[in-house]
Amino acid sequence: xxxxxxxxxxxxxxxxxxxxxxxxxxxxxxxxxxxxxxxxxxxxxxxxxxxxxxxxxxxxxxxxxxxxxxxxxxxxxxxxxxxxxxxxxxxxxxxxxxxxxxxxxxxxxxxxxxxxxxxxxxxxxxxxxxxxxxxxxxxxxxxxxxxxxxxxxxxxxxxxxxxxxxxxxxxxxxxxxxxxxxxxxxxxxxxxxxxxxxxxxxxxxxxxxxxxxxxxxxxxx
Numbered sequence: 460x461x462x463x464x465x466x467x468x469x470x471x472x473x474x475x476x477x478x479x480x481x482x483x484x485x486x487x488x489x490x491x492x493x494x495x496x497x498x499x500x501x502x503x504x505x506x507x508x509x510x511x512x513x514x515x516x517x518x519x520x521x522x523x524x525x526x527x528x529x530x531x532x533x534x535x536x537x538x539x540x541x542x543x544x545x546x547x548x549x550x551x552x553x554x555x556x557x558x559x560x561x562x563x564x565x566x567x568x569x570x571x572x573x574x575x576x577x578x579x580x581x582x583x584x585x586x587x588x589x590x591x592x593x594x595x596x597x598x599x600x601x602x603x604x605x606x607x608x609x610x611x612x613x614x615x616x617x618x619x620x621x622x623x624x625x626x627x628x629x630x631x632x633x634x635x636x637x638x639x640x641x642x643x644x645x646x647x648x649x650x651x652x653x654x655x656x657x658x659x660x661x662x663x664x665x666x667x668x669x670x671x672x673x674x675x676x677x678x679x680x
Contacts, residue, residue, distance in 0.1 A: 476530075478660055479523035485667045487516035492674055507571035514564030518557050525553025555593075558602045562588045565609040572616035603647035610640040628676045635669035638662045 490513035497505040529549050566585045573580070588605050595601035614636045621629040642662030649655050 475660070476523045476526050478664070479519045479526070482663060482667060483516045483519035483523065485516075485671060486512045486519065489667075489670060489674065490516060496677075504571050507567050511564045511567035511571065514560050514567060516564075518560035518564060521560065522553060522557040525549055525556070529553070554599075558592055558598070559589060562592065562602070562605060562609075565606055565613075569609045569612050572613060600647065603643055607640060607643045607647055610636060610643060614640050628673055631669050631673040631676065635666045635673065638666035638669065642666070 490509045490511075493505050493509035493512060496502070497509055563585055566581065566588060570581045570584065588609075591605060592598050592601050614633065617629065617633040617636055621633045639662065642659040645655050645659050645662070
């Protein structure tokens with residue numbers, strides 16, 4: 460059974476909820492905007508971009524809601540006997556829901572980079588990823604490992620595109636996913652506590668700001 464997704468104290472969790480809601484808003488906005496572009500251009504790539512960001516946005520929303528419920532439960536427990544089983548249950552449900560949706564979102568973004576797109580390969584990639592996490596003895600480490608592999612594939616795709624088309628938009632989107640990858644690697648290879656978690660949040664914030672800036676460049680054009 461997994462423990463906390465990030466080993467941090469209650470003060471940082473409170474600040475974390477705000478960031479998770481902010482990231483949820485940004486990614487759902489990105490999903491909506493990508494879908495608008497898809498309706499105009501009918502490009503398959505933007506359809507999966509929209510789906511990926513939507514799933515990631517829901518993943519952030521669910522994690523923030525369950526973190527809020529856990530904090531509420533902990534605050535109530537100050538004046539009574541701690542209901543440890545309730546907290547563990549909330550934590551477990553929230554974590555698996557978040558990890559499943561986040562992986563589904565990253566799989567959709569990875570699928571966007573495939574030359575040959577079949578629903579069967581999408582389902583297969585998602586199923587393998589989720590099964591690996593669910594049946595792993597260390598589901599959190601497996602989650603960050605798979606996330607990093609998927610993000611590395613996305614970064615590779617955008618890097619190749621950046622080499623072919625050297626402009627501000629391709630450089631910005633490549634940097635954005637590189638920051639997301641670096642954030643995952645910090646938690647996977649170093650630590651999920653204290654200052655490293657704050658570094659991870661900083662990488663995420665920079666990444667989503669870059670993606671928003673990229674949308675601004677596309678719209679300006």
